[in-house]
Amino acid sequence: MRQRWLKNYPLILSFLLPGLLVGLYFAIRGTFPFGSSSVLTVDLGQQYIDFFAYLRQTLLGHPGQLFYAFNKALGGDMYGVFAYYLLSPFNWLVVLFPADMLDVAAFLITVLKISTIGFTMGWYAKRHAIHGMMIPAFGLAYALSGWLLANSFNLMWLDAAMLLPLIIDSVDILFKGGRVMAYIGWLAAALIINFYTGYMIALFLILYAIYWLIAHTSTWQHFWRSGLRFVGASGLAGMISAVVLLPTWFQLSQSKGTYTVATIRWRFEYAPTRFLSKMLPGSFNFDQMPSGYPNYYIGALGFVLVVLFFLSKSHPWRQKLAAAGVTIVLILSCMLEPLDLLWHGFQFPVWYPYRFTFVLCFWFLSLGIAVLPHLQIGIPLQWLGVLLLVFSAIYIDVAANLKHFSFLTVGHLLFGAGCLLLAFVWFSLDNRRPVWFGFAIVLIDLSGSLILTLNQLAYLNHSDYHDYTAALIRGTQTIQQHDPGLFRIGKTTIRTRNDPMTANYLGADQFNSMLEPAVPKFFGQLGQPEDDGSVAYTNGTLITDSLLGMKYYLTPTKRAAKKLPDAGQRPDLKWYRPIKTTPTWQILRSPFAQSLGFVADTDLLKQPLYSETPLANQSLILQSALGKSGSPYFTPTALEAPQLTGVRRVSTGSAPTYAKVGHGPHDVTYRFKPIPGKIYVLTLGSQFADHLVTLNQNGQTVTLPDSFNDTITVNVTPRNPKAEQVLRFRLNKKDAWFENFDLYQADAKQVIHDLKKLQTGSWHVIQHTATTVEATINILHDHQMLQTTIPTAPGWHVKIDNRPVTVKKSLGIFMAVPLKPGQHVITMRYVPPLLGWGAVITVTGLCLTACWYVVDKRRFSRHLVSRR
Numbered sequence: 001m002r003q004r005w006l007k008n009y010p011l012i013l014s015f016l017l018p019g020l021l022v023g024l025y026f027a028i029r030g031t032f033p034f035g036s037s038s039v040l041t042v043d044l045g046q047q048y049i050d051f052f053a054y055l056r057q058t059l060l061g062h063p064g065q066l067f068y069a070f071n072k073a074l075g076g077d078m079y080g081v082f083a084y085y086l087l088s089p090f091n092w093l094v095v096l097f098p099a100d101m102l103d104v105a106a107f108l109i110t111v112l113k114i115s116t117i118g119f120t121m122g123w124y125a126k127r128h129a130i131h132g133m134m135i136p137a138f139g140l141a142y143a144l145s146g147w148l149l150a151n152s153f154n155l156m157w158l159d160a161a162m163l164l165p166l167i168i169d170s171v172d173i174l175f176k177g178g179r180v181m182a183y184i185g186w187l188a189a190a191l192i193i194n195f196y197t198g199y200m201i202a203l204f205l206i207l208y209a210i211y212w213l214i215a216h217t218s219t220w221q222h223f224w225r226s227g228l229r230f231v232g233a234s235g236l237a238g239m240i241s242a243v244v245l246l247p248t249w250f251q252l253s254q255s256k257g258t259y260t261v262a263t264i265r266w267r268f269e270y271a272p273t274r275f276l277s278k279m280l281p282g283s284f285n286f287d288q289m290p291s292g293y294p295n296y297y298i299g300a301l302g303f304v305l306v307v308l309f310f311l312s313k314s315h316p317w318r319q320k321l322a323a324a325g326v327t328i329v330l331i332l333s334c335m336l337e338p339l340d341l342l343w344h345g346f347q348f349p350v351w352y353p354y355r356f357t358f359v360l361c362f363w364f365l366s367l368g369i370a371v372l373p374h375l376q377i378g379i380p381l382q383w384l385g386v387l388l389l390v391f392s393a394i395y396i397d398v399a400a401n402l403k404h405f406s407f408l409t410v411g412h413l414l415f416g417a418g419c420l421l422l423a424f425v426w427f428s429l430d431n432r433r434p435v436w437f438g439f440a441i442v443l444i445d446l447s448g449s450l451i452l453t454l455n456q457l458a459y460l461n462h463s464d465y466h467d468y469t470a471a472l473i474r475g476t477q478t479i480q481q482h483d484p485g486l487f488r489i490g491k492t493t494i495r496t497r498n499d500p501m502t503a504n505y506l507g508a509d510q511f512n513s514m515l516e517p518a519v520p521k522f523f524g525q526l527g528q529p530e531d532d533g534s535v536a537y538t539n540g541t542l543i544t545d546s547l548l549g550m551k552y553y554l555t556p557t558k559r560a561a562k563k564l565p566d567a568g569q570r571p572d573l574k575w576y577r578p579i580k581t582t583p584t585w586q587i588l589r590s591p592f593a594q595s596l597g598f599v600a601d602t603d604l605l606k607q608p609l610y611s612e613t614p615l616a617n618q619s620l621i622l623q624s625a626l627g628k629s630g631s632p633y634f635t636p637t638a639l640e641a642p643q644l645t646g647v648r649r650v651s652t653g654s655a656p657t658y659a660k661v662g663h664g665p666h667d668v669t670y671r672f673k674p675i676p677g678k679i680y681v682l683t684l685g686s687q688f689a690d691h692l693v694t695l696n697q698n699g700q701t702v703t704l705p706d707s708f709n710d711t712i713t714v715n716v717t718p719r720n721p722k723a724e725q726v727l728r729f730r731l732n733k734k735d736a737w738f739e740n741f742d743l744y745q746a747d748a749k750q751v752i753h754d755l756k757k758l759q760t761g762s763w764h765v766i767q768h769t770a771t772t773v774e775a776t777i778n779i780l781h782d783h784q785m786l787q788t789t790i791p792t793a794p795g796w797h798v799k800i801d802n803r804p805v806t807v808k809k810s811l812g813i814f815m816a817v818p819l820k821p822g823q824h825v826i827t828m829r830y831v832p833p834l835l836g837w838g839a840v841i842t843v844t845g846l847c848l849t850a851c852w853y854v855v856d857k858r859r860f861s862r863h864l865v866s867r868r
Contacts, residue, residue: 146295146361330363485765498511543619595765
């Protein structure tokens, strides 16, 4: 046992140390169960944690959810979402935790992934002649690199960093004429686990192959033979992963791929010298997330080794020249727009720029690993002079421009310079150079960088996640136990735009990079908050509730409202029927909600929707569905000139701009006298996003969405219709453009009458699963159709009376089928497009790989026999 420990302790430490350091940091910071905090921050807390809940549901009895989700906004493909976010085998750990404790699962997954990243880099170092404590030193430098710390909460990308050392080690074996199975397997795993970072690895492999072939092949025959083996093995890895890649590529073409940049500008994205600022430990803060410089810090010792690689005489000039070429390409990719776009699939990243720099971190460390075994004695004095010159120039430049780097302080400079000096001292020592000293430098350096980086992030309290999630699950389960049908649930609270996935109910919210563009467009046309990757149903009206099948509503009780995050007021819910009250929720039922499929007039197929007119669009939808015309339900209500306090009007016209003046409150106050029986709704243009104003109605704050790209609706129906209504807008910024600001009113009786009239044609659902719906519907008149509020998608296959039909698209988004009068049976089934072809290609790739394995095995057997 002791001999085994002595032999393997460097690899064991490579695994243990990174995870222990990260775990210790979070424990000291009070992460649950060590305190009241959590690891949930930014997208991990607002997006990924909800996908973990969805994965947990899928693994625990709902496998069909792998393909389709009725709670992905209004419904959508999930196969591509799994391929981007959820296929890491580490994620399976979520099944060990309750649904309201998944933040603890995220903590465990984070620590285990970082530990494994350290292990794989340690493995690579050991395979390339690194010994003793320098093995875990390289593991630490990679596992706690600037890229990983800055993206530690983007858990779906960490597997790529984990697999890259294994892939490069296996491709080295391939190029040396060894077996190819490991390379094929590891590359296929990278492509399957996350196609996005797998694509980045594939690009890096092209660069690495060019480097290796130039540096190490001795003849053209060797060059072409090795190159063809690389191409063939890479192709097989791609074939094996086709069952994931092919359907995912199709879904990308329907969603994220539609935002591909068409015009490329040859320009630097920032002054190239700014790149140097990231060579300091802890060079990161929150402002670097949306748009910052690339994160590639690997420690002072790692950077020194990169310079020594090019100074050392232990490698031939061809290898150095090829390595310099790769280094230049990677560095230019971090600042030259066309190359940056290439690494990101020709799409500018929305937050988290330069996501590919984990390959730069690995590349730098691989150069260090290549040169370190050849530095057995103290480096020459002239090399030390070059090092001092290079790094002094870098630090002087950064110090001179320190005011431009909000993420750096003099303390960063001093700490980084101290680590550099220790590295210089270590390399200057003779052959008695203590290995523990080099390891200690890396440990101190990267631990400091860890603390400086993660201290810049704010984390969600465990109770904020746990209490809300537990309450939401209990509320939705109460409804589902009362009514097991196919319907949507609305609510007046929101933690994230993926709440429906957390609590396993049909809602209408979603935050997802794979969201189909038609969904946010439609939400914007209805006056709901949206952007390119997310939608929220928080600003509904009686009409949108009914049309979208919001059969039940959850509103907090007065006692619980203080603890739950508010999504916005819905005073018009007074027309709904209370069916149950729990300590947390009042559960309401809509008397006029439509089913997800209902009878509508075919006029709806021809009805266009318009931008910036949400209430007009709502009227047009309902009237077209009924086959009627007339005045819109919502009509403008004139408002008197506002009272201005601490502000002045700086523009004229129907959309004025108000600017702050002096000190004190800065308010724009409108008043109106309501009419009983009327619904009152404000429209606010997109300029009101990002907390432009704080809205207050009769002394009560009205919650507005944080972000939206189109005009939204805000319900201001008075709770007391006899009282004058005071709408006070308090300016939060120096000026405010009141874009598309109008007050509308509608007659509640007329709206409810027409909604109930439309409700009489609902379908009857016989059975439904995650990917199928079977229902019946009765068509009474000509020019009528089945109208669903399920988004149309190429994967849907619809049969009417057991005959396939071609689905029409209504309102630019929904499936509709014109039908003849009579009773009809509807069968709907979803299958991800190209899944079948992907499976065929995968099986073919596996068979070809097996054949190659057999041939390789026989070749190696003959080789061993000949050597005997």
